[in-house]
Amino acid sequence: MANELVELNVTGMHCNNCAISVHKLLEKKGLQNVLVNFASEEVKFSTNEQVTVPEVIAAIEGLGYHVIEDATNHHEKFYQKVDNKLIFCAIFTAPLLLHMVLPWHWLHHSTIQLAFCIPVFIVGCLHFGKSAINSLRGGVPNMDVLIMIGSTAAFVYSLVGTIQNLGENYLFYETCATIITLVLLGNLFEKRSVTQTTSAVKDLVKFQQVDARRVIDGEVEVIHATDVKSGDILLINTGDKIPVDGDIIDGDASVDESMLTGESLPVDKKKYDSVIGGTILQSGSIRIVATKVGSHSVLAQIIDLMKRAQAAKPPIQKLGDKVAGIFVPVVILISLLTFGITYYAVGTSMQTALMNAIAVLVISCPCAMGLATPTAVMVGLGRAAKGGVLIKGGDTIEAVANTKYVVFDKTGTLTTGKFKLQDINVLDETPIEKIRGVITAIEERSNHPIAKSLVEQLKPLAKEKVILKTVSEEKGLGMRAMDSDGNNYFLGASKDKIDTAFNLSLYKNQQPVARIAINDDIKPGAANLISELKKLGIKPVLLSGDKTDRCQTVAQALGIEKVHAEKLPDEKLSIIDVYKQKGKTIMIGDGINDAPALTKADVGVSMNDASQIAIQSARVILLNTDLNSLLFFMRVSKHTLITIKQNLFWAFAYNVVAIPLAACGFMSPMLGAFTMAFSDVVVIGNSLRLKVKNLR
Template sequence: MGSCCHHSSPKHKAAGQQHTAGCAPRTEPDLVDAPQADIPSATTASSDSPPDEDSDTVPGLHHWQIQGMDCPSCAAQIETALRRLPGVQSAEVRFATERLEVHWQAPTTRADIEKTIQIAGFDFAASAVVTATEPESRLADRLKGYWDIALLLGLMAIATLVGTQHDGAGGLLFSLATLWGLWPVATRAWRSARSGSPFSIETLMTVAAVGALVLGETAEAAMVLLLFMVGEKLERLAAERARRGVRSLMALVPDTASRVTATGIEQVAAHRLKPGDTIEIHPGARLPVDGTLLSPLAAFDESALTGESMPVDKQQGDRLTAGSLVVDMAVRLRVDSQPGHNAIDRILHLIEQAEANRAPIARFIDNFSRWYTPAMMLAALLVMLVPPLAFAAAWETWVYRGLALLLIGCPCALVISTPAAVTSALAAATRMGVLIKGGAALEQMGKVRTMAFDKTGTLTTGRPELVKLLVSAPFEREQVLQLSANLEAGSHHPLAKALVRAAAREGIVPQHMSHRRTLPGAGIEGEWQGQQLLLCNPAHLPAQSLSELQQARVSALQLEACTLVVLTLDQQVAALFAFRDSLRADAQAGITALQQLDIRCLMLTGDNPTVAARMAGSLGIDFQAGLKPRDKQNTVARLNGQLPLAMVGDGINDAPALRQASVGIAMGQGTDVALDTADAALTHSRLTALADAVRLSRAAHANIRQNIGMALGLKAIFLVTSLTGITGLWLAVLADTGATALVTLNALRLLGHKSRF
């Protein structure tokens, strides 16, 4: 249990790969189209107006950075509190990026807004710079937040031991433990009430604990508070994990850049770069802006943004996106993006948009507590007062029955019913290789009727392999593999690794080759027996180098979605290597299992239609190709509006679509942002686990309905018997405790669910 819904959330793909082999040039889709509206920079979050001495009274649109939010329910609480202020026209909190946006007019001032945020129990940093990374906190600092739980648990343990010898002393110690745990909960309940949310889950817990204390059920009161505090800590850890994911996305953009001027190169802050500036980036560094390549040729690793495993060759005039890593040589580019409008900023903006457009999934207990807690308190009060005042009945009898009603109305069983089932299901899912981030995602998983997949790294392995080797006479297969492996030995390029692996499978060990050097953006060359050896993309060869038959083979292999590399010896073609990113071994089984659950599957990819059609056809699913991140997000939003949809992906460019879907599912080897944006993750990257998760979710939903039915049913029976005097206080205690035990045991059945694969 906790104050809000559970959210959690773990790595960037290869970032510094060396490019030493030619690969087929391809045109990558632009990450996103630049939106017209102003977008906050990935590195700053500040007021639209520069702060000055009159900023407290200047109306308009302002931004704050909020700290201390555990889940979207916290965001809703802040919005509720601020919208009550006179002059506040709108207040929106973006939970993913911790940004608050308020549009206000007089008589409200900035000081009023900040005071309201503090009263609601949250911290803020107005006009602050958001750092991309934060130093790891010391172990003592991390453990400091757990002393309250440790002390409560210690007091309960002591009370239990003492209670075995002296009942009165044990009860007193349990009361002290309850008061210790109750103080911060009751304080937050009071703050919520002052902010316009009087019946929050903190209020529910406070009423339950106080009611149990009044009736002498001190051990039960302490246990409810202990579970509540543990749930809160888990939510806070999950929220901080998500924050780290957003910070890792921001970290892709360097804070400084080398700007080329008439007098030389100067170091400037990245946010000072303007369209038209020329900057220089060295190998191993990332681009701070979107720009146009001015250098003739270069290779760029875009895997952190696109999820594509292979570096991309770019030529002079090609567009480049912020966050891309320069692989093989120093380059110069012309700045194209305005400050705060680069590719990373736009992806952050899309994530915020998707979060804002997505209907919030409130926890059942929060909704239930809005009317249940005040209704039961009012009912108990009426039972105590009405009969004695209206009918001259005995005060002792009806106060006793009112207290029994209050205990019957204690929501312990109901509070336990949902999280007990959710916790059991989440534990079972983890054993199956599926990390589901909380009860809301678990519930939505069972409602999914459409599942959309990214291609590269999701349906495919994301690792190219040699699929065809065409050897030209008089050369032999073993000879060309040996020469190619010699050239590529030690390279980190995905194609180079694939070629060396292919040679190793045939027992070929790479040997040293002299005069080996990389051709930036083209390939690699060396010398063998006094002859020039070249390994490159066919597009880098003169047109007359390939015969008509060889050109026909190149065209045919390209239609088969292959990446091609050609080996030449003294300008004579020796061999043609064809590489392909293959399907995951369990892709077909995973798709079939989902289709058996009446879930429609389709592929959404930025790749070309020929490759997509071949891949989708082999799996028997629908597809849409050539999609940019915004296109993916819009497609997911449209399909999700028809039937609940889950999106499965692994790249940063998938993050907006993952957030837009009813359930976002990230592959375990995916990027930090994809994993932290998603509602679930496949820790072992097994697609067959998706069907297991759907089955488990449906079983958990049924289990929750059973638990609620048992809890309410028992309460209804004993409500009648308590009011009529048939049962007394001790049976009311037994009914409440028994209902709690029943729903817990029923929930534990979910732990028995196992994978079918």
């Protein structure tokens, strides 16, 4: 049970303050790897020996939130829905407001007003009260504390006036009811808006919720995608969503992979090609063998990455969190000072002093500060994902700001990686068929673009099959292997400085047996990318393990002035460190030898067809092959950061202006409740603009 990762679905968290309460609670219990996302209603943590999951669930529910089994099948009860609570409260609040304009004297009667107010006050206590009390227990008082103090003060003051028959100057039932009703309206808008910010993840989850046709002994049975097991044979026809990752064993097809790569053009697939769960079969009929199912599938891993990215806090959020954490006690103190100064020092009436104090409570909005960063990050990450860019952490967005250098690997990054075999120069008596067989057998075990291209071109020509006992890849050097006869081979970068046409050398038992000449083309869009980076004041750098002359050729064609060639992984690491000291550095690469440098850079960017190690090391993955998606990622990051700053400015400015106005009596509690409710909506609305904003 130790160190098991637990994921819970928790409802009832309406803003980042709620998430902070849950986060602090779990940390106090000594749990590790805590991630709390109020928008997706998810809580993750690693268990320890001292605390059981039922204990954690009980503690979370003790804070006033609800832990549910399955979020997809969860349906709120009628009386739990915010919109139903709002309608109920609005029905009783309307007469209390209308009594101020209608001539019906019975509406002015204190007991009638009390009767209309009590149902609304009870709903308010049930909706806000439990959360307020438990947030105080947890040491992170939330907005509900302010709402409850304000509405309760108005209700109790009015109740005392009714019991003692002190007259209509002591009746503020409409203030109590209107505060609760308007804040419920704000909660409804907030809930619907926040749901939109997480739509990117929810759209991806929908791709998983499909049926599959499993073939057993020639019979076809329909099962849910979650019931597919690795090794199952599945039949997929035109128009179907591919249920899981797999390899085609029969048929040809055209597959729409836009949900993964953002590219609209379908991809042709044939026998032995891989397909990804969630993509759509546009035409054709295929049978596949399931290879990756459940949490191991590409789609499941992307969803998990996005959820974790949304929960990762950028440094700019820490300011908002700190202020939100101390905000409620400060506002309560300002409210008490407002009452004391207005009543005792200025000498106004008890009613005026109380209304000013209540207005201070209900106009204040810590939620706007709590929502400012996470909502913008969620929308930004979703916009990037739909454009074929997977960002692993919300903090990555801020790391891109003020980038000074973008360091490129050459092979497979700036060049196509589709290498053309020019020539094989045999250096001893070994038959060419044997050479082809050895090269093919060795390179089949590598993910490097050169290896893939050599296998594709040599496999049909390799007549003599070579059986290898062991194969290992050495970062930045090449491949070592031993065949069934005990011969040792090394295939790697050529050490020949005289004839640079030959890129690779094959050694057998430490003796050179062949040299291989290959070349590749520059990627379409690479020149445009370098040009755009220069316009942004960013310096492009080429860092490669390839020969100097070939690196210089590519650099000159693209306009890159700084070139570091023939570098091993540890040397790449040192060079990245030098650039980091000069300014923010992005590294983009795709091979195993790039992995350390990708980790070392401020932001590591990997291509989708890169080695698994490179993808794991990078913080950003470009899911399509278009290099200009790097520019798209940088634009999304820039505009997300702008949106965060706009949101934080509004949240701070709103409170800085509104609280003094309320304290001085220029805003009534009802107007305060109305503006407070909509301050959240303004922040969320500004974040949602990112979905459609022109990023150029």
